Amino acid sequence: xxxxxxxxxxxLITTIRVSTPLILACLAGLYSERAGIIDIGLEGKLLGxxxxxxxxxxLTGSAWIGLIAGVGVSLAFSGIHGLASINFRGNQVISGVxxxxxxxxxxxxxxATWFARGGNTPALSGDARFGAIHFPxxxxxxxxxxxxxxYSGLLSGHTILTYIAxxxxxxxxxxLWRTRFGLRLRSVGxxxxxxxxxxxxxxxxxxxxxxxxxxxxGVGGAYLSTAQAASFSNNMAAGRxxxxxxALIFAKWRPFQAMFACLLFGLLEALQYRLQGxxxxxxxxxxxxxxxxxxxxxxxLLLAGFVGRAIPPKGLGQPYVxxx
Amino acid sequence: xxxxxxxxxxxxEVAAGTDFAIELRKINxxxxxxxxxxxxxxxxxxxxxxxxxxxxxxGKSTLMSILxxxxxxxxxEIVVGGQPVIINNSSDALHLGIGxxxxxxxxxxxxxxxxxxxxxxxxxxxxxxxxxxARRELTRLAEEYGLNVPPDxxxxxxxxxxQQRVEILKALYRGADILILDEPTGVLTPAEADHxxxxxxxxxxxxxxxxxxxxxxxxxxxxxxxxxxxxxxxxVKTLETSETSPEQLAExxxxxxxxxxxxxxxxxxxxxxxxVKDLVVxxxxxxxxxxxxxxxVRAGEILGIAGVAGNGQSELLETIAGMRPANGGTITxxxxxxxxxxxxxxxFLRRKGLAHVPEDRLRMxxxxxxxxxxxxxxxYHDEPRYGSGLMLEIKAAKAEAKRHIEKFDIRPANTDLxxxxxxxxxxxxxxxxxxxxxxxxxLIVGQPTRGVDIGAIEFIHNQIIKMRDAxxxxxxVSVELDEIRSLSDRIVxxxxxxxxxxxxxxxxxxxxxxxxxxxxxxxKAAVQ
Numbered sequence: 001x002x003x004x005x006x007x008x009x010x011x012l013i014t015t016i017r018v019s020t021p022l023i024l025a026c027l028a029g030l031y032s033e034r035a036g037i038i039d040i041g042l043e044g045k046l047l048g049x050x051x052x053x054x055x056x057x058x059l060t061g062s063a064w065i066g067l068i069a070g071v072g073v074s075l076a077f078s079g080i081h082g083l084a085s086i087n088f089r090g091n092q093v094i095s096g097v098x099x100x101x102x103x104x105x106x107x108x109x110x111x112a113t114w115f116a117r118g119g120n121t122p123a124l125s126g127d128a129r130f131g132a133i134h135f136p137x138x139x140x141x142x143x144x145x146x147x148x149x150x151y152s153g154l155l156s157g158h159t160i161l162t163y164i165a166x167x168x169x170x171x172x173x174x175x176l177w178r179t180r181f182g183l184r185l186r187s188v189g190x191x192x193x194x195x196x197x198x199x200x201x202x203x204x205x206x207x208x209x210x211x212x213x214x215x216x217x218g219v220g221g222a223y224l225s226t227a228q229a230a231s232f233s234n235n236m237a238a239g240r241x242x243x244x245x246x247a248l249i250f251a252k253w254r255p256f257q258a259m260f261a262c263l264l265f266g267l268l269e270a271l272q273y274r275l276q277g278x279x280x281x282x283x284x285x286x287x288x289x290x291x292x293x294x295x296x297x298x299x300x301l302l303l304a305g306f307v308g309r310a311i312p313p314k315g316l317g318q319p320y321v322x323x324x
Numbered sequence: 325x326x327x328x329x330x331x332x333x334x335x336x337e338v339a340a341g342t343d344f345a346i347e348l349r350k351i352n353x354x355x356x357x358x359x360x361x362x363x364x365x366x367x368x369x370x371x372x373x374x375x376x377x378x379x380x381x382x383g384k385s386t387l388m389s390i391l392x393x394x395x396x397x398x399x400x401e402i403v404v405g406g407q408p409v410i411i412n413n414s415s416d417a418l419h420l421g422i423g424x425x426x427x428x429x430x431x432x433x434x435x436x437x438x439x440x441x442x443x444x445x446x447x448x449x450x451x452x453x454x455x456x457x458a459r460r461e462l463t464r465l466a467e468e469y470g471l472n473v474p475p476d477x478x479x480x481x482x483x484x485x486x487q488q489r490v491e492i493l494k495a496l497y498r499g500a501d502i503l504i505l506d507e508p509t510g511v512l513t514p515a516e517a518d519h520x521x522x523x524x525x526x527x528x529x530x531x532x533x534x535x536x537x538x539x540x541x542x543x544x545x546x547x548x549x550x551x552x553x554x555x556x557x558x559x560v561k562t563l564e565t566s567e568t569s570p571e572q573l574a575e576x577x578x579x580x581x582x583x584x585x586x587x588x589x590x591x592x593x594x595x596x597x598x599x600v601k602d603l604v605v606x607x608x609x610x611x612x613x614x615x616x617x618x619x620x621v622r623a624g625e626i627l628g629i630a631g632v633a634g635n636g637q638s639e640l641l642e643t644i645a646g647m648r649p650a651n652g653g654t655i656t657x658x659x660x661x662x663x664x665x666x667x668x669x670x671x672f673l674r675r676k677g678l679a680h681v682p683e684d685r686l687r688m689x690x691x692x693x694x695x696x697x698x699x700x701x702x703x704y705h706d707e708p709r710y711g712s713g714l715m716l717e718i719k720a721a722k723a724e725a726k727r728h729i730e731k732f733d734i735r736p737a738n739t740d741l742x743x744x745x746x747x748x749x750x751x752x753x754x755x756x757x758x759x760x761x762x763x764x765x766x767l768i769v770g771q772p773t774r775g776v777d778i779g780a781i782e783f784i785h786n787q788i789i790k791m792r793d794a795x796x797x798x799x800x801v802s803v804e805l806d807e808i809r810s811l812s813d814r815i816v817x818x819x820x821x822x823x824x825x826x827x828x829x830x831x832x833x834x835x836x837x838x839x840x841x842x843x844x845x846x847x848k849a850a851v852q
Contacts, residue, residue, distance in 0.1 A: 180446040180454070183435075187443050190432045197392075197430040198444025198494075199415030314433070322394065 002145075009149045011270050016154070017228060019266030020162045021046065024220030025244035026251070026258045027165075027172050028213040034176070034253060035209030036189035036315040040096030041081055042217055043241025044103030049074040049221025051107040054121040054232035055114070057128040057225075066128065067161075067222045074218030077103070078210045086206050089319030100241075108234055121225070121232040130159040130227040159227040161219060168216065172255040185209055189313030192320045202320045217241075239296065246299040249310050268294045342406035345370040345502050345533035346391070346422075351400035353386055360386040362557045364400070368502075368550075373524060373534045375544040375565070378554035378577055379777035380748055384537050387554070388504050392424045393417040404502075423495025427506040429487050433480040437473050437490050438462070441497050458497065465496055469526050470519070485516035492523065503527065504535045509543060513632045514805065514838030521547050539778065541570040542806070553577055578779045586785045589793070591813040594623035597658060597797035598644075598678075598766045604652035605639040613639040615821035616653065621766070621797040626788070628812025628829070629801045632841050636821035637801045638683060641770045644799065645680035646670040647688075658765060674703065679759035683770030683801070689755040692744035696734075699743050699754055700725035704762065728757035733783065749780030756787060766797045773807060785811060805837060819843045 025042050032039040052073035057066025077099050084095035111119040135156035142152035176182040184205055187195050192202045224240075225232040243265050251257035272291040279285050344367050351364040360383045368374045378384050389395045391402065393411040402409055404420045411417050417424070431440050438458050446454040459475055466472045471489045479487055488508065495503055505524075509517040524534055524547060536548060544551050545565060552562040553576040560576050574582040598621040605614035613636040621627045631637055642648035644655060646662075646669030655663045657676055662669070670680070682688035690699050701710055701721045710724075711717035725739040732753045734746070743751060752772065759767065769788065773781045788811060792798055802808050808815055808829070815827045817840040825840040 178451055180449050180451060183439060183443060183446065183451060187432045187435065187439075190434060191430070194430045194432050194440070195444060197414055197424070197426065199393075199413060199418050200444045 005146070006149060009153050011267075011274055013153055013157075014270035014273060015263060015266040016158065016162060017266075018269045019262045020158075020165045021220040021223050021228070021240055022244050022247060022262035022265055023165045023169065023259055024161075024223065025217050025241055026247045026262050027168050027255060028216035028220070029245055029248045030172065030253055030255060030258060031185070031209045031216070032213040033248065033316055034185050034189045034313060035206050036192060036313055036318065036320075037081070037085055037206060037210065038092040038096065038317045039081070039213060040093050040245070041077060041099035041103075041241075042096075042244055043237050043239065044096075044100035045074040045077045045214065045217040046221040046224065046237040046241045047100075047103040047107055047235070048077055049218040050225040050236055051103075051111065051121070051221075051232045053222035054124065054225035055111075057124055058122050058231075061126070061128050063124075063128055063130045063222075063226050066226050067130075067219065070222035070226075071215050071218030074221060075211065075214035078214030082207050082210045085319060086203055086210075089321065092317055092319075104235065107232070111232065111234070119234040124226060124230045128226070129230055130161055130223075132157045133160055133163070159223070161223040161227050164219060165223075166259070169255050169259045176255065181208075186313075189315050192315050196320070196322065206320075243295060243299055246303055249312075250302045252310050253313065265295050265298065268298055343369055344403070345405065346535075347403040348387070348391070349401040349403065351387065351390060351402075352398045353383075353390060353395060354398055359557050361390070361397070364554075364559045366552060366559060366562070368533060368535060370533055371528060371531050372549040373528050373536060373547055375536045375538065375548035375551035376554065377537075377539060377541065377544055377551060377573060379539070379779070380775060381556075381777075382554040382577070383557040384554055385506060388424070388506060388535070388537060391417065392422060392504065418498050418500070421499060421501035422504065423498060423500025423502070424504040425488065425491040425495060425506065425508060427508075427510065429491055431479045431487060431490060434478060436476050436478055437482075437493075438475045440479055440490055441494050445498050461497055462493060465493055468530070469496075469523050471496075471523060483516075484511045485513070485519065488512070488516075488520065489523075500532075502533045502535070504537070506537045507539070508536070509538065509540065511633065513842045514834065515842050517543075541573050544573065545570060555579055574778055578777075580779075582778060582782055586782075586789060586810045588789045588811075591625045591792065593625040593813070594795060596620050597623050598799065599656040600644065600653070601656070602653035603640070603643065603650055603655065605636070605643045605648060606651050607639055612651070613821050614643070617818070617821070617823055618653075619816055619823065621799055623765070623797050624792060624795045625813040626792050626798040626800055626811055628808035628815045629799065629818055630805060630808045630815055630837060630841060631801075631803070631818035633803045635818050637770070637803075637818055639821075640818070641680075641683060641768060641799075641801055645678070645682070645768055646673040671703070671706075674762075674764075677765035679762055679764035679767050681755055681759050681767070681769045681772060683774070685752055685755050690743050690751060692742070692751075694743055695739065696729075696741050696743055696746070696754060697722045697725035697739040700728050700739070700758055702758065704758070724761075728754065728761060731761070732757040732787070747777070748775040749777045749784075752776050752784065753780065756784060760787060760791060764796065766799070767791055768799045768801075770801045771803065772800070773802075773804065805834065805841075809834075809837075817841055 025046055029039050029042050049070035053066040053070030056069035057063050081095050081099060084090040085092040108119040111121060115121055138152040138156040142148045176186065184195060184200060188202055188205050195205065196202050224236055229236065247261035247265055248258055250261040272294050275291055276288050346368040348364055348366040351361050353361040364387055376384050386395065390397045393413045393416050396412065402411060409420055438455055441462065442454045442458045447457065448454065462475050471493055473482065473486050473489050473493065479490060508520060512520060528534055538544060548565045550562060551565050551568065551573065553560040553573060555577055601618050603614055603617045604612060607613045617640060619627060629637060639648060643650050643664055646664045647667060648664065649666050650663050654661055657678055662673060662676060686692060691702065701724060705716065710721050722739050728734060729737045729739065734750050734753045734757065743754065746754065772784050772788065776784065788798065800808065800811055809832065812829050815829050815832060816823045817825045817837060819841060820843060827837060
């Protein structure tokens with residue numbers, strides 16, 4: 001019984017760890033898409049932020065300065081995306097795809113040039129990584145049955161970034177439904193003309209949304225390289241930006257649903273770590289590759305319409321032009 | 325970001341002695357080579373309903389957009405309440421107490437009424453206080469002006485008339501003293517339009533100033549105190565409504581005498597050409613939009629289908645034209661059953677003698693990126709006279725296009741011009757010429773004069789009557805009741821996918837038709 005419970009708890013702990021960057025990226029996408037801007041470039045921002053954070057954390061020895069650098073890289077990407085899709089009214093998907101290519105190429109190139117380790121950054125240690133935060137009495141309570149593992153294992157012992165990610169969920173819901181900014185954000189994704197004729201600037205509001213997007217996904221990228229792992233490695237986002245987008249659609253652009261969708265993807269990823277090389281009842285040994293494919297298979301299934309009709313914000317993807 | 329609460333508006337104090345809410349002086353605006361507003365002068369008296377009429381492209385909307393801050397005038401002066409002002413954006417206009425109800429509503433469909441009303445005029449970073457305040461304010465405005473709308477309903481669930489009330493409420497909530505309405509009745513049922521006019525009268529009696537842009541002269545005569553006529557970017561004249569007539573206004577708008585009423589001889593119906601029986605049609609979402617419609621049309625008569633937009637007309641037209649499969653019932657053309665079983669019956673029906681002028685010429689009737697001559701043969705380009713095999717006989721096509729241009733007076737008379745560069749009326753003529761010149765047995769016409777100038781309307785109406793007199797069977801669908809009444813030999817009213825009544829255009833009472841269109845049918849008549 002205890003063994004099963006501790007197995008379960010450790011599975012859930014892994015789930016939370018791997019869900020953290022997904023939740024941050026997914027909420028980031030939510031702000032952007034609620035404002036009417038498709039963000040295919042989440043993947044590239046994750047990658048760029050992870051690289052920026054790992055590099056600066058290594059150079060300065062501070063995870064926090066690394067985080068700021070990661071967010072900076074991500075914001076710069078958001079700025080380019082904004083320039084292309086808001087000012088120049090370009091195609092948002094193409095701009096996003098271009099940013100993904102740029103991030104993949106630049107991180108590998110700069111990593112190889114600066115550190116000569118095949119695109120990876122040197123390992124981080126000590127203060128250059130985000131350490132786990134232990135709640136009060138976590139150690140003392142860890143021996144207590146049931147409550148111990150839940151409190152000390154599941155709730156306590158994560159990095160600050162994980163707590164930020166989970167706090168960002170109710171905060172986003174509150175912003176969206178209870179504040180003036182949220183009302184305007186939602187309106188600009190649905191019918192930007194309504195906001196424009198009410199005397200507000202559509203452009204400025206969309207930029208504000210993109211800034212929030214850049215910040216959140218930047219934290220997610222920094223988490224990948226300075227909290228979950230201890231260095232940047234080539235292509236370390238591994239499609240998480242796209243999975244976050246899938247989760248966003250699955251969640252129908254709502255924050256709490258987005259969190260649960262990300263946890264579902266996280267659970268699958270955690271399961272595949274856990275089940276690698278193990279015999280499954282009735283099935284036998286499943287090749288590692290098949291297990292690793294699980295989150296991606298789920299993405300396809302969800303997007304292929306198993307979630308019912310997801311109605312995106314009406315103005316999504318359309319550049320705003322004042323009509324004659 | 326500036327706050328837009330009514331309390332913080334810096335409205336100029338009304339200068340003593342000024343009778344005018346708005347004065348425009350020598351306003352000029354150019355869009356590239358187009359001189360949309362030429363030295364416009366306009367004076368709108370405080371507490372009046374002031375109509376602005378003119379054809380499409382006369383510059384009415386441009387002028388109002390300048391007043392509402394959407395555009396900036398190249399030169400000229402705007403005076404509000406006796407004070408010269410500069411209006412750079414909508415926010416400035418709102419501060420000056422100018423509100424606008426746009427032709428296409430500027431509402432967020434999945435927001436509630438309250439959310440739409442407060443959008444951009446929230447008092448604080450948190451929504452709750454604004455929502456509470458708006459709720460009180462909406463109750464007050466509803467009592468004062470008869471502007472009732474459920475405050476917590478989603479806008480998408482409201483009728484068009486109610487949505488328009490939300491637009492008016494938005495302007496009043498922001499403290500508008502001057503209300504601009506752009507073609508407000510285009511989407512309303514006659515009953516809703518009457519209600520709107522009552523609201524406008526109440527507003528005027530409370531001292532608000534109302535500017536009404538419309539092309540419907542009847543409305544100008546019914547509700548305005550003064551009226552200004554624009555033509556080709558110029559202000560032609562401003563008149564007291566009581567001292568003018570629809571005929572005079574039409575003449576000022578077009579620059580020549582216009583016949584407002586179509587003259588036609590009594591119909592001389594022949595054999596049944598088109599028979600529709602128990603037709604059922606669903607839309608793209610699978611919702612039934614036509615629910616068992618039956619009618620017949622004979623050679624030499626025009627059957628008018630009246631109704632408020634969105635009551636199944638579009639689906640009915642598309643199915644008769646072979647563009648949408650029928651889910652039940654039959655369509656018989658020249659005695660042969662031709663019910664569309666799938667979506668590509670249109671070409672087949674054309675060979676059988678049916679021509680179709682679609683409701684939405686830009687979406688279905690034309691490719692605006694094509695040259696005029698290409699559109700002139702579009703849909704008939706496979707015919708042997710335009711070439712055989714792979715090659716298109718461009719000379720023959722252009723000759724045909726030239727013939728259309730001459731016969732239908734399409735301007736500019738240039739077959740090599742992109743269709744997008746023609747005005748709405750001339751685009752419609754290109755479609756009409758293409759379909760009518762094929763000499764069909766049955767002609768299906770949807771909204772023949774939507775967005776078409778009053779001068780071209782006269783021409784188009786006469787062409788349709790000519791087709792009838794040549795012995796063609798014609799089905800006319802229009803949301804303009806006047807058009808249906810003046811052209812049709814018989815009228816059926818479509819409501820919620822069913823024919824709820826039939827009327828004789830000579831004797832039909834407009835009020836009665838209006839009730840039928842609104843679904844209030846106490847006289848449900850069977851259709852012959």
